[in-house]
Amino acid sequence: MGEVRNRRRLLVLAIATLVLLLAVVATPVIQHWQSGSDASEAIDPHELGFNTQEPYFAQEDELNRLYDQVRSTGTQWVRVTLFWDLMEQVKGSIDWTQADLILDTAAAKGLKVVLVIRSAPSWAADGADTSLHNYMPTDGEAYGLFCYEVTKRYLKSAVPLVFELGNEENMQFFNMPEVDAAKYTTTMLIPGSEGIRRAAKELGAVRPLVLVGGFAPVEPTYVPNSVRPLDFMKAIYDNGGRGYFDSIAYHPYTYESEPSSSHWTFSELASLVDLMNSYGDMQRKIWATEVGFATGSGEGEVSEEDQAEFTGAAVDVWYSLPYAGPMLWYELVDNTSDDDANRENRFGLLHSDANWTPKPAYDVLVEKIRSFHVK
Secondary structure, X not given: OHHHHHHHHHXXXXXXXXXXXXXXXXXXXXXXXXXXXXXXXXXXXXXXXXXXXXHHHOOHHHHHHHXXXXXXXXXXXXXXXXXXXXXXXXXXXXXXXXXXXXHHHHHHOOOEEEEEEEOOOHHHXXXXXXXXXOEOOOOHHXXXXXXXXXXXHHOOOOOOEEEEEEXXXXXXXXXXXXXXXXXXXXXXXXXXXXXXXXXXXXXXXXXXXXXXXXXXXXXXXXXXXXXXXXXXXXXXXXXXXXXXXXXXXXXXXXXXXXXXXXXXXXXXXHHHHHHHHHOOOOOOOEEEOOOOOOEOOOOOOEOHHHHHHHHHHHHHHHOOOOOEEEEEEOXXXXXXXXXXXXXXXHOOXXXXXXXXXXXXXXXXXXXXXXXXXXX
């Protein structure tokens, strides 16, 4: 009888194990930010937020003003870059001062943060001159450890986090010395994701979303030293990147053209989605972590009136897509740089004068934010 009972127990255990395995396989794993035993916080895909100049270089009063302005629009989302080269200039010695200021201020304002981690220090980039803050690491282990330390420090803070590993990695400018999808995968995506997940596990927190750094919608024929997003993503898969990200970030710029679903920017995104679908990787929405229009009369710039019209159109086109997730505007305020030839200084929805005078597009975007929900 004892042998029979043991067999029955083994049979019950085997059946229970099989049921559990089937449940895991059959249930899509849609994970959101969660700390410890707190209730998970679903991320509404209809979230509009902001890039806010570069908060890493802001003083406390500037951060307070920026983040108060963000909250006044009705949104909670901001995108922040942590410059690894500035934080860990000496290997093993991390300066948390500015990062603490940014995230403490964000927490005090009730904000949520997309945290971009990029820019290798010289010691992790074969001694390169990293003064432009644009080098990819050659030391993937060190990048992974930095991501681990950042996650350990901030994941259980009062600020919900999404991690974006890199920025426009398919363009040379942000990824010196050259665009290299294999290198990005093996020295940033895989070790960075592993570091974040390891820290989340040690904290007892559900792992946060990890995004492949925002693709720039570029075609090498027109943008030298670049790689099409589709080709870069194929290379990520070819180099073992599957399973190390939750979704991708994309920057659906159309520059001086009015946004439309037929624009190359959006057809390229559709091709990316098809590729990801073929790998079973479309459980989550795509994040538009940058989009905007520079005002001016130069190449790639638009009038303030067109900026307003295109802003509304960009939101409408984006959210007509079934895979569209949160959208973070580039950017809130014009840069105060005196370099008038640089269109990057004029993407803001607010002028950089003392009063931050709104451009017409500001009211358009605020209306869109509040039409979704007022926080």
